[in-house]
Amino acid sequence: MDRPMDSYVEPPEHKDGTPTTSRSDTRNVQPVTPDPRQNEKKERPSHPSHGYSREDFDHSPLLVFYEVTRACDLVCTHCRASAMPHPARDQLTPAQSAALLEELSRFPKPPMVVLTGGDPMKRPDLLDLIAHGRHVGIRMAVTPSPTPLMTEKAVAAMKEAGACGFGVSLDGACHKTHDTFRGIEGSHALSLEMIRWAGDVGLPVQVNTTVFAANLEELVPLADMLETLPVQMWSVFFLVPVGRARHARRLSARQYERVFELLFTESRRRPYAVKSTEAPHYRRFVMQKLGLSPEEAPQQIYGLSKQAPVGTNDGRGVMFVSHTGEIYPSGFLPLMCGKFPADSPVTVYREHDVFVSLRDADKLQGKCGMCEYRGVCGGSRARAYAVYGDAMAPEPDCVYIPEAWMKARRHRKSSDSQQ
Ligand code: SF4
Numbered sequence: 001m002d003r004p005m006d007s008y009v010e011p012p013e014h015k016d017g018t019p020t021t022s023r024s025d026t027r028n029v030q031p032v033t034p035d036p037r038q039n040e041k042k043e044r045p046s047h048p049s050h051g052y053s054r055e056d057f058d059h060s061p062l063l064v065f066y067e068v069t070r071a072c073d074l075v076c077t078h079c080r081a082s083a084m085p086h087p088a089r090d091q092l093t094p095a096q097s098a099a100l101l102e103e104l105s106r107f108p109k110p111p112m113v114v115l116t117g118g119d120p121m122k123r124p125d126l127l128d129l130i131a132h133g134r135h136v137g138i139r140m141a142v143t144p145s146p147t148p149l150m151t152e153k154a155v156a157a158m159k160e161a162g163a164c165g166f167g168v169s170l171d172g173a174c175h176k177t178h179d180t181f182r183g184i185e186g187s188h189a190l191s192l193e194m195i196r197w198a199g200d201v202g203l204p205v206q207v208n209t210t211v212f213a214a215n216l217e218e219l220v221p222l223a224d225m226l227e228t229l230p231v232q233m234w235s236v237f238f239l240v241p242v243g244r245a246r247h248a249r250r251l252s253a254r255q256y257e258r259v260f261e262l263l264f265t266e267s268r269r270r271p272y273a274v275k276s277t278e279a280p281h282y283r284r285f286v287m288q289k290l291g292l293s294p295e296e297a298p299q300q301i302y303g304l305s306k307q308a309p310v311g312t313n314d315g316r317g318v319m320f321v322s323h324t325g326e327i328y329p330s331g332f333l334p335l336m337c338g339k340f341p342a343d344s345p346v347t348v349y350r351e352h353d354v355f356v357s358l359r360d361a362d363k364l365q366g367k368c369g370m371c372e373y374r375g376v377c378g379g380s381r382a383r384a385y386a387v388y389g390d391a392m393a394p395e396p397d398c399v400y401i402p403e404a405w406m407k408a409r410r411h412r413k414s415s416d417s418q419q
Helices: 094-104 126-135 152-161 175-182 187-200 213-226 243-247 253-269 281-290 297-303 345-351 353-358 381-388 403-418
Strands: 063-067 112-116 139-142 163-169 205-211 233-238 273-277 318-321 326-328
Touching (some): 063 094, 094 126, 126 139, 126 152, 152 163, 152 187, 175 213, 187 205, 205 213, 213 233, 213 253, 233 253, 253 273
Parallel strands (some): 063 112, 063 318, 112 139, 233 273
């Protein structure tokens, strides 16, 4: 399966500004100096989350990922869905899928629906679904897999049907790296073609890159390559150990910081927007870098820049519906909260205990629960669940040590030594 275009999710784009004096803790991060080139930058496309506030996430997600099928001809090593060659027998029917889109249009702020998989091209009614979504007032995006089903004509037909976003995965600057991850030779070359085809018909492209220890050195060459392509957004995904990625080696928390530094640098010098996925602590990194305190960050990060998307997290601004209608807080957090058509995704998102808890940063545990950045970050809930079996546990791959957490530890130690 191609990784969902969780796109258009999360923060990363941030205001490129000069540093201010800060009350925030910058022990781990060096603040930036003014970038004289920032005024020369090209105008970037505005982010689809523009116009959303964090309060909106209590009633409406920004993004719904609808896994239209698990069928896919690829065998990606880190596939979340453990995709298979044929559709499941209990996959939602075309009529049920259309009804799902109608239901999603009932959110007070209708989300963008990203048709993902498996490979959405394995759904014969894909164009009908795109057109129906548009008809009921939903913005539709697609993340097809690079297989022979994908042609220039197919991309043009998606645009014609009403798609407004197109996600393509690229996991390396060179063919070998990408094709090894994807399990099929020629996948890299076809992905580049897909990007160009989408650009030719004016379909906005998001490139999704999964970061591994093995492709760290290729991130800058990849960023260079994207500049030569019609790309609006580069989304860098930090692995969550689920599906076929369950046994993959995670980056260390220190390596996360190195990638954050790289993303921050690239976001200031590239014509396309840059974002992280399943790494909300990139927001903390950016705030530290810009010298913003957690209190001022929501306004500074979310309010000022046309580029600044609202920060999402699993179940907060994001929802996932599986090929059989199961409803989850995200595609990486396997806590089933309902099943369509028996359950309404609108009611589940707004009222189910799991969703409501995930949106309450004060319910976080461990160091995330004591962190001053918990409201804007909160850590990846999916990774916490995958590693600790508890969706409210602390993010396992964040280097930051909150002052309150340090104090509590010191207090505990001194109480223990007095006993
Ligand atoms: S400790 Fe948790 S809330 Fe704080 S920055 Fe790290 S991941 Fe985010």
